[in-house]
Amino acid sequence: MARNNEFTYLDHNATTYVDPHVVEAMSPYWFEKFANPSSIYDISQEVRTDLDNARAEMLNLLGAVKGKIIFTGGGSESDNLAIKGYTFANQKKGKHIITSTIEHHAVGHTCEFLEKQGFEITYVPVTTQGVLDMTAFEAAIRPDTLLVSIMSANNETGVIQPLAEIGKITKAKGIVFHTDAVQIGGKIPIEVDTWNIDLLTLSAHKFYGPKGIGCLYVRKGVRLQPQVHGGSQEFDLRAGTENTAAIIGMVKALSLANRSMAAESQREQTLRDQLESAIKRDIPEIIINGEGAPRLPNTLNVIMKYVEGEGMLLYLNMNKIYASSGSACTSGSLDPSHVLLAMGIPHEFAHGSLRFSFGKVNSEDDVKKVIAVLPGIVRQLRSMSPLWPENS
Numbered sequence: 491m492a493r494n495n496e497f498t499y500l501d502h503n504a505t506t507y508v509d510p511h512v513v514e515a516m517s518p519y520w521f522e523k524f525a526n527p528s529s530i531y532d533i534s535q536e537v538r539t540d541l542d543n544a545r546a547e548m549l550n551l552l553g554a555v556k557g558k559i560i561f562t563g564g565g566s567e568s569d570n571l572a573i574k575g576y577t578f579a580n581q582k583k584g585k586h587i588i589t590s591t592i593e594h595h596a597v598g599h600t601c602e603f604l605e606k607q608g609f610e611i612t613y614v615p616v617t618t619q620g621v622l623d624m625t626a627f628e629a630a631i632r633p634d635t636l637l638v639s640i641m642s643a644n645n646e647t648g649v650i651q652p653l654a655e656i657g658k659i660t661k662a663k664g665i666v667f668h669t670d671a672v673q674i675g676g677k678i679p680i681e682v683d684t685w686n687i688d689l690l691t692l693s694a695h696k697f698y699g700p701k702g703i704g705c706l707y708v709r710k711g712v713r714l715q716p717q718v719h720g721g722s723q724e725f726d727l728r729a730g731t732e733n734t735a736a737i738i739g740m741v742k743a744l745s746l747a748n749r750s751m752a753a754e755s756q757r758e759q760t761l762r763d764q765l766e767s768a769i770k771r772d773i774p775e776i777i778i779n780g781e782g783a784p785r786l787p788n789t790l791n792v793i794m795k796y797v798e799g800e801g802m803l804l805y806l807n808m809n810k811i812y813a814s815s816g817s818a819c820t821s822g823s824l825d826p827s828h829v830l831l832a833m834g835i836p837h838e839f840a841h842g843s844l845r846f847s848f849g850k851v852n853s854e855d856d857v858k859k860v861i862a863v864l865p866g867i868v869r870q871l872r873s874m875s876p877l878w879p880e881n882s
Contacts (some may be wrong), residue, residue, distance in 0.1 A: 648789025676747030
């Protein structure tokens with residue numbers, strides 16, 4: 491996609507455009523290869539072969555030698571299939587689940603649902619940098635612990651979690667390990683075998699693929715209960731005619747992203763670091779969330795003290811700069827980010843966060859555009875804020 495000079499898009503953690511090469515790969519499955527892959531005639535079986543090849547390629551892209559790829563309607567459905575599917579199928583082994591206080595709502599709300607079904611959930615805290623407290627995590631493990639679900643990287647702060655360390659512990663204890671990897675897909679390498687991941691969630695629209703398609707990696711031997719009942723598609727785990735075009739598009743998108751990952755990640759990190767340095771230089775009284783911790787190369791989450799994030803976003807929008815104040819899934823909520831509160835950020839400051847997430851279309855011009863207007867926006871909002879010390 492060519493750069494759009496009419497606006498500056500810095501919300502790639504919320505969604506991305508569809509890469510033209512992905513659209514091209516999908517196109518035959520709307521027209522020439524339209525047949526239902528469950529039918530027995532030859533044009534259907536040709537589509538079935540393409541789907542089988544896509545599954546095999548996805549396994550390889552995730553660093554897995556064996557296992558299943560279940561294609562779903564997106565990341566949230568994959569999280570639900572992983573967590574509810576595993577716990578309901580295996581609850582005779584135990585009813586204790588471990589997760590963290592910073593999970594995406596697709597995991598957090600699923601765990602809250604399971605609490606009402608008689609499961610016990612331990613929410614492990616994070617450090618002030620947003621990294622899972624490993625001492626608390628190990629202390630939370632019990633003989634009846636059935637499942638651990640910890641996200642790969644936080645969607646708001648970009649902080650990367652210690653998956654290899656967690657996986658080593660869960661494997662030694664014989665506990666199934668699920669990770670919501672939606673935010674790392676296409677940004678950092680995924681190695682499910684190296685990290686001892688048993689269940690892994692992805693969503694295509696985070697790495698320049700189509701919306702409405704996701705997948706769940708399932709390690710061999712991990713038994714799930716289906717959450718969508720009907721036909722026998724997706725190994726009897728997700729009924730419904732396969733969205734062939736979107737599946738092909740998802741695999742193509744991750745393949746392209748993995749191929750250019752090293753160079754593109756470095757480029758985006760350079761832009762992120764330039765913006766971070768400029769904000770530190772030009773705006774006083776800020777907090778860089780996750781500073782000092784491993785972070786996604788494209789993500790900057792910063793708090794401007796004594797102002798509301800919503801106000802900053804409205805002014806940025808007037809300047810055709812599009813960012814966010816946290817998760818796109820909670821953009822309509824007036825509550826402060828549960829992620830920032832879990833990191834120990836005071837309630838009054840947690841309202842004042844901005845998330846900038848870079849992507850392939852961004853350049854140094856975007857950094858210059860943001861820093862040209864953001865300090866003035868913050869000064870104006872602070873001049874009207876009763877919390878700003880200079881106004882007291």
